[in-house]
Amino acid sequence: MKTALFIDGSYMYDAAKRLGWNIDHRKAIGVFSKPEDLYNAFYYAPVTDSNDERQQKFLDALVFMGYTVRSRETHGDPRFEAMIATDLLVTAPRWERAVVASGSGDLAHTLAALRAQGKEIHLLGVPELTDLELRNQSDRYLDLRELQAQLERTGGGRRSYPSVADDGFTSEEQSSLTRRLMDNLEDELR
Template identity: 85%
Template sequence: MRVALFIDGSYMYDAAKRLGWNIDHRKAIGVFAKPEDLYNAFYYAPVTDANDERQQKFLDALVFMGYTVRSRETHGDPHFEAMIATDLLVTAPRWDRAVLASGSGDLSHTLAALRAQGKEVYLLGVPELTDLELRNQSDRFLDLRELQSSLERTGGGRRTYPNLSEGAAPQENPEESSPASRLMNNLEDEI
């Protein structure tokens, strides 16, 4: 069975925040498909500053992990529903099951169309962050809480080192204001 993975990065960030643990994106690919069964894994990531080297490193790391990264510069709340819907419909002939990590009800009609074509659609997420109609249109809802042991990122994280030549303590990064900025800063921790 050919499997495709579609991950809305902003949604996964909100879900991880709600759950209190971070998702290991490297593990996520292997949890849902054997390498020989994976058609593709798409990751939708907002870019808050095209010149930010940290964001570019994170996007590069996702590509290295095996994702096809769909990103665009955004200010404020990112909305990738049209891009996700297009990718789901255009690639449908190449997979049998899609695993979608999103909570947007705007994708409900896309899921209904895919199921009418005989495609299986599994929805990955957190119930309270997922539109009820979207859940209704999926074949199966996969609650992230039940997958913690398989998907949680352990160890690692952002490391800061003091400047020993000046004896200065590490400085904390200032809090970013937009959700997209917070997402990219959190995801950069995973590199």
């Protein structure tokens, strides 16, 4: 069955903070599809500083792993829902199953439309970070906690995450967190 992956990088970062373990993006492609059945793997990545070499190296590494990277410069809350919805709808004739890593309810209508076309939608995430209507519009919910053995990054140590108890980050703090994520990911990819 032809499969496509649509991964919101900001959502996966928040999920990793919540879980306390690192997600290996290289493993993720193989966990959800055999190479011969993969249509494409899209990764939506916020760029907080277009001149930051480390961020560019991370994006390049994602491409090397097999992702089609969609990135744009963001300040504050990175919103990729329109881009994800567009890619889901435009590429739908080329795949039968989509694995979507996002928690945004703004994608619920898109998922409903795809299911009406006979597409199978698997939603990947953490329940407390996922909109209930989005879950309702998926065929299957894949809880990241249950996939730790297959997706956890090993061999590079653990990244330390700030406490998720304080959800009131300023845009400056969010930019700082994103920069730290990119720094840590670059270190892991070395």
